[in-house]
Amino acid sequence: MSNPSETAFELKLAAFVALSQDELDVMKRFHRKRLTISAGGDLVHQGQSDRVAYILARGWVCSYKILANGARQIVDFQIPGDFLGLRSVLLQTSDHGIEPVTDIEVSEVSAEDLLEVFSEFPRLATAVLWAASRDEAMVVEHLIDLGRRSASERTAHFLLELGARCALVGEGEKAAYKCPLTQYHLADALGLSAVHVNRVLRYLRENFRVMFRDGHVAIGDYERLVDFAEFDPVYLDHQTPLIR
Amino acid sequence: MSNPSETAFELKLAAFVALSQDELDVMKRFHRKRLTISAGGDLVHQGQSDRVAYILARGWVCSYKILANGARQIVDFQIPGDFLGLRSVLLQTSDHGIEPVTDIEVSEVSAEDLLEVFSEFPRLATAVLWAASRDEAMVVEHLIDLGRRSASERTAHFLLELGARCALVGEGEKAAYKCPLTQYHLADALGLSAVHVNRVLRYLRENFRVMFRDGHVAIGDYERLVDFAEFDPVYLDHQTPLIR
DNA sequence: CGGGCGCTTGATAGGCCTCAACGTAAGTGG
DNA sequence: CCACTTACGTTGAGGCCTATCAAGCGCCCG
Structure with missing residues (x-):
């Protein structure tokens, strides 16, 4: 809990459920593997189908899709505390790329850890569902931007x-x-x-x-x-x- | 389990988790309140902030947003087995409307029932998270349609x-x-x-x-x-x- | 039988793209 | 310190894609 950037994610979830000490503790396992990536490189590339997600601790990233004609559509930007690649873990496929806009720091979360924590602490699963709904609401608003x-x-x-x-x-x-x-x-x-x-x-x-x-x-x-x-x-x- | 339209939802979730008899039983409580609505009328109108969601049993609906200039953007269509208004329950706000395209049949699910079931049966929470991710993937693809x-x-x-x-x-x-x-x-x-x-x-x-x-x-x-x-x-x- | 709804087609206008050129600032290496 | 490069931003000219306006058709239903 010393580094605030480590807990942006926990802070976000706490806005939905009041987190117990047990729940805070178990989430520490999400932050065991820490990566630093510099701007420009790909974090996840289109078509990749690994089974890991990330929690963004520092910096900005964008998720995008590139079409055959070379055009790129950015779906959303993520800022600290946001999940990256949750969909690709759950759907076991990633049809979009993730690119750091700035240098970033992320925690890598395996599918197993994630599903295990969900089954032990159902409130966390609900909280993540809430956070995903909030993300989806942003995508929807973005869609309305583009459409009308x-x-x-x-x-x-x-x-x-x-x-x-x-x-x-x-x-x-x-x-x-x-x-x-x-x-x-x-x-x-x-x-x-x-x-x-x-x-x-x-x-x-x-x-x-x-x-x-x-x-x-x-x-x-x-x-x-x-x-x-x-x-x-x-x-x-x-x-x-x-x-x- | 007699009426197939009642279980499109369960069938969909079963594609993600192998559902136990207990889990199938508890989901029956989702179908206690059944409504029939005819095409054209609003199921949820923009700005409404009630705390119920629906599971679509029969027919097609669309969720949309209307802008001040009168333009309408349809975000997505839902078909039997899909959740309606899950976001408005979780986010406690609904900034979009839901309109039946055909005559429809829905089960009304209260926020309390939903959250209670999630905490008793964490696998169901995870399964709904999976279904929501799948819906989001469709919205994302739709966004790419509009953008590029x-x-x-x-x-x-x-x-x-x-x-x-x-x-x-x-x-x-x-x-x-x-x-x-x-x-x-x-x-x-x-x-x-x-x-x-x-x-x-x-x-x-x-x-x-x-x-x-x-x-x-x-x-x-x-x-x-x-x-x-x-x-x-x-x-x-x-x-x-x-x-x- | 009238009217509304959905579909079809034409003419015209305008928003946004493409191509192309140029400006500015920061970095790099001799 | 200067020439060169690279990244990002700015501006103009011309053209395509899609909207808008308008008219008309067929069908269903009250």
Whole structure:
């Protein structure tokens, strides 16, 4: 419990169930194998079918899929405390890649450990189900971005969501946070070309005083941008623990 | 166990864990409250925050979100055996609506029942987590449709996925299945206008002998279409149960 | 029989992509 | 210290893909 980055995951689950000492103890087994990976390399590559997941302790990663024509779609970004590759463990297949955006630190969790802990401590299984539901809610919102929002609404919505997520884990404020992404990352996440992302960012800068540069995001006209993007963060908010 | 439609859900979970008699018995409590709803009405409307989920026994539904400008994005369709509104129970909020596409039959499951069963039978919690992961994989694939596939690739991919899903639950074959959706449903799912869906369907009909009419889908040049859409059904396949 | 729903087709407009060029800043090696 | 390279960002011109508007058809059902 000494290193806060080791416990971002536990903190997240604690928002759902009040964790007992036993439960906290057993989760230590998740952090036995620690890896450090530098930005750019692949953590999991597309098509790989191993049976391990990871818990992100430090840094940002993105999960993506590459199509035959070379186009890449980023599905989601993960920040400390998030699970990586949980789906590939449960479904025994990985059809997407995971790439560190920054240098990262992860704990490797084997399928056996995971399933064993779940059967001994059912509340943890429920808590992870809750966390997965929260992740899915983000993917759903992202899907709505791509399906029915214009490029500028979509970009605005995305920047607002990132801010809210960072604020929730104490990495900045919702209207001013550090963000290691490039415009190419944004393009691949938003289904746009990098060129068009640049234009959209200019539009947002001129109309809502949105700054995206040098690894830092600042949103001047926050309330107006929330309105413009129809951003509603309910799906992100931590609630009172459902289970005591 | 007499009515097969009551057990589509159990069949689905059994693909992940080998269910004991005790586990089958306890799940009967999920089916105590049975509802029938006719097409068109809302099952859950956007913004509602009740604490019940449903298990779909018969018929098709779609979950969607409506934006301020009136545009609708359909996130996913559910078919018998699928959970409805699991996220809204766990996250205690529902920011999307659920609409029956056909007349449907559902079992209502309260949050208490669900969480109680999970704590008594941890394997069921894990099994539901697995099912939720499978649903998320479909949402992810849908997101890639919207982000990086052209209208025709996207439509083709979607029709192929529907076929594979129907075949898996024994409701038709992958290249010929009953489908109660209108072109408007397709449009709202694919992020297109209904007019353009119509044109795309004509293109697919002329180039891949894809028929979409009268509630029935038939795909003539199946292999060529799979190629065209880069359809890879790994994320749908039932695997050998992970847990015995 | 009228009206609504779903489907079809054409004309036009516009959002976003592609291609291409250029700017800026940081790193690297001689 | 400077030439070179690389990564990232910026801007313009032209064109394709998809939306919008509009009209019309067939069918079912009240």
